[in-house]
Amino acid sequence: MISRRDLLISGGIAVAESLVPEVLRSQSPEKTLQEKTSAAAPANAASILLEPQWLEKTINGTHVKLRSYNGQVPGPWIYAKPGETLRILVKNSLPPNGPDSAWDGSPNVPHHYNTTNLHLHGLDIAPHLFEPLGTSDPLARMISIPPGGQKEYLFQLPPTQPPGLYWYHPHHHGSTAIQVISGMAGGLIVYGDIDQVPEIKAARDIPLIVQDLGLFPSETVPDLWTYDPNQNAIWQTFSGNVTIYDPKTGQSNPTTLQGGFTTGDYKLRYFLLNGEPFFQETHNYSYNMQTHPVCKQLPPAQYKLAPGEVVRFRMLNACSDNVMPIVVEDHDLYLIAMDGVNFPTPRKIPYDGLNPAVGQMLLAPGNRGEFLIKASLTPGTYRIMQLAQDEQFLTSEKKVIAEIKVEGPKKDMPLPAKLPIQERYANPIPPSDVQRVRKMIFGDTFPGVLNPYVGIDFTINNNQYQELAIPNVVELGRAEEWHIQVLGAHHGGTEGHPFHIHVNHFEVVSIDGTPLTPVVVQDTVWVPMKSTVVIRMRFKEWLGKSVFHCHILPHEDTGMMQNFLIHNGAVPMA
Numbered sequence: 001m002i003s004r005r006d007l008l009i010s011g012g013i014a015v016a017e018s019l020v021p022e023v024l025r026s027q028s029p030e031k032t033l034q035e036k037t038s039a040a041a042p043a044n045a046a047s048i049l050l051e052p053q054w055l056e057k058t059i060n061g062t063h064v065k066l067r068s069y070n071g072q073v074p075g076p077w078i079y080a081k082p083g084e085t086l087r088i089l090v091k092n093s094l095p096p097n098g099p100d101s102a103w104d105g106s107p108n109v110p111h112h113y114n115t116t117n118l119h120l121h122g123l124d125i126a127p128h129l130f131e132p133l134g135t136s137d138p139l140a141r142m143i144s145i146p147p148g149g150q151k152e153y154l155f156q157l158p159p160t161q162p163p164g165l166y167w168y169h170p171h172h173h174g175s176t177a178i179q180v181i182s183g184m185a186g187g188l189i190v191y192g193d194i195d196q197v198p199e200i201k202a203a204r205d206i207p208l209i210v211q212d213l214g215l216f217p218s219e220t221v222p223d224l225w226t227y228d229p230n231q232n233a234i235w236q237t238f239s240g241n242v243t244i245y246d247p248k249t250g251q252s253n254p255t256t257l258q259g260g261f262t263t264g265d266y267k268l269r270y271f272l273l274n275g276e277p278f279f280q281e282t283h284n285y286s287y288n289m290q291t292h293p294v295c296k297q298l299p300p301a302q303y304k305l306a307p308g309e310v311v312r313f314r315m316l317n318a319c320s321d322n323v324m325p326i327v328v329e330d331h332d333l334y335l336i337a338m339d340g341v342n343f344p345t346p347r348k349i350p351y352d353g354l355n356p357a358v359g360q361m362l363l364a365p366g367n368r369g370e371f372l373i374k375a376s377l378t379p380g381t382y383r384i385m386q387l388a389q390d391e392q393f394l395t396s397e398k399k400v401i402a403e404i405k406v407e408g409p410k411k412d413m414p415l416p417a418k419l420p421i422q423e424r425y426a427n428p429i430p431p432s433d434v435q436r437v438r439k440m441i442f443g444d445t446f447p448g449v450l451n452p453y454v455g456i457d458f459t460i461n462n463n464q465y466q467e468l469a470i471p472n473v474v475e476l477g478r479a480e481e482w483h484i485q486v487l488g489a490h491h492g493g494t495e496g497h498p499f500h501i502h503v504n505h506f507e508v509v510s511i512d513g514t515p516l517t518p519v520v521v522q523d524t525v526w527v528p529m530k531s532t533v534v535i536r537m538r539f540k541e542w543l544g545k546s547v548f549h550c551h552i553l554p555h556e557d558t559g560m561m562q563n564f565l566i567h568n569g570a571v572p573m574a
């Protein structure tokens with residue numbers, strides 16, 4: 001089990017090391033990568049279509065009904081280049097939402113599960129959660145695309161957009177968690193200068209999209225698993241039953257429902273790599289073991305590498321709620337980018353065993369790690385693993401995400417010594433440039449008082465999300481330092497939270513007092529329990545109303561989010 005201390009030391013990215021090669025299974029990620037039908041299109045070309053819709057399929061023998069983009073889990077790849085305009089049409093083909101009558105309008109109670117919108121995670125683009133796109137109106141409402149509705153988005157990437165791995169998912173407050181853990185997420189790759197580095201160009205480019213699917217038995221269809229709770233129904237991880245809060249009595253009453261909205265475990269959860277299951281968790285009914293799901297490893301995908309071959313892996317943690325310390329067995333990991341922004345040189349992170357291991361890189365939900373592996377000269381099978389961690393409400397066991405099988409004739413491929421400088425983030429913000437320091441405290445209180453329907457309060461600075469409030473106004477061009485803190489709280493113990501902010505990346509300066517040298521540029525960072533993470537960021541060219549939040553999606557949907565407004569100080573606010 002990885003200790004809290006280990007995670008603190010490992011920081012937002014890794015300190016350990018690792019290994020391995022790769023291979024393809026039934027669904028070839030490489031093939032998918034080559035299907036560049038959509039994104040490299042000019043701005044005046046046909047829209048990229050993203051169509052939310054139900055998908056029924058069988059996963060590991062289980063009949064499931066998922067929310068998906070275009071009938072695919074994960075959703076279709078989107079490709080882009082710096083400076084390009086992406087035109088994306090979201091056409092919502094999910095069925096109508098259930099009746100509203102039971103929802104009292106509380107914004108932080110999950111609702112309208114089939115209403116959606118779109119977020120491109122990590123791109124340096126204008127704010128796009130509020131209507132109209134890029135608005136600076138403090139009273140702007142969040143974009144809602146109801147079932148049957150559609151919306152066309154235009155996203156202008158700056159010429160300095162770093163090329164790398166990004167992703168997209170819905171971000172409608174109240175339905176984000178349910179839609180993402182039901183399958184709605186996809187990868188987005190920006191191609192650019194790094195892809196022309198000869199050693200990188202020569203390496204196979206293998207995406208590893210890790211998702212989780214949360215499932216309960218359907219209330220109406222036998223032998224069907226889905227995630228479509230009745231309004232206000234809450235799954236209780238500690239008791240393994242479903243309750244509904246009654247505002248007249250102030251009590252949460254038991255029901256005979258099979259499932260409900262959950263901020264904890266699920267009756268059944270699958271972890272997927274590029275859409276294929278590699279791990280299963282089920283609710284543990286044993287007394288005192290409810291937060292330790294019953295785990296089952298499934299056969300992982302296998303990637304075949306020649307001895308000495310260099311491959312490029314790009315891993316996305318698209319899970320709703322699972323922090324992943326990653327290792328590649330018996331191999332050094334050459335980390336080249338975090339959250340899409342490459343380093344000036346690859347960072348060699350040696351393999352340091354599996355236990356006690358901190359991982360060679362730590363991927364919180366939302367993070368992407370891009371790395372090179374030079375396959376061992378010793379033929380064999382090596383595992384790409386998520387190490388166990390107990391930093392969260394639920395215990396997360398060790399998982400084999402994929403295997404690398406090294407075999408065949410030797411291929412001695414070189415590793416790059418230098419990578420292109422990403423101008424946008426080349427110069428760290430000097431402390432003397434910081435014009436404002438803010439403290440953001442991420443807290444959870446159980447049992448909850450602010451949000452009795454959910455039963456637990458997820459807060460930032462003791463507040464729950466308010467769509468029309470602007471607690472933070474920042475100024476264009478200026479640099480700020482934020483101290484993001486997780487205190488001890490009550491949730492059957494404490495847990496960390498991943499901080500994510502839209503529009504501009506940040507530099508991670510220190511984690512619990514330990515400086516990161518050099519700083520790492522990220523858009524999401526894991527904040528371990530009882531610690532402070534210090535970040536610095538500059539608000540570059542975009543103005544408008546946007547958000548930051550915890551990227552554990554059930555936390556976000558039930559209140560752990562705040563608005564901020566990027567304001568041009570030269571112009572008085574309207």
Ligand SMILES: [Cu+2]
Binds near residue numbers: 496550552555
């Ligand atoms: Cu959280």
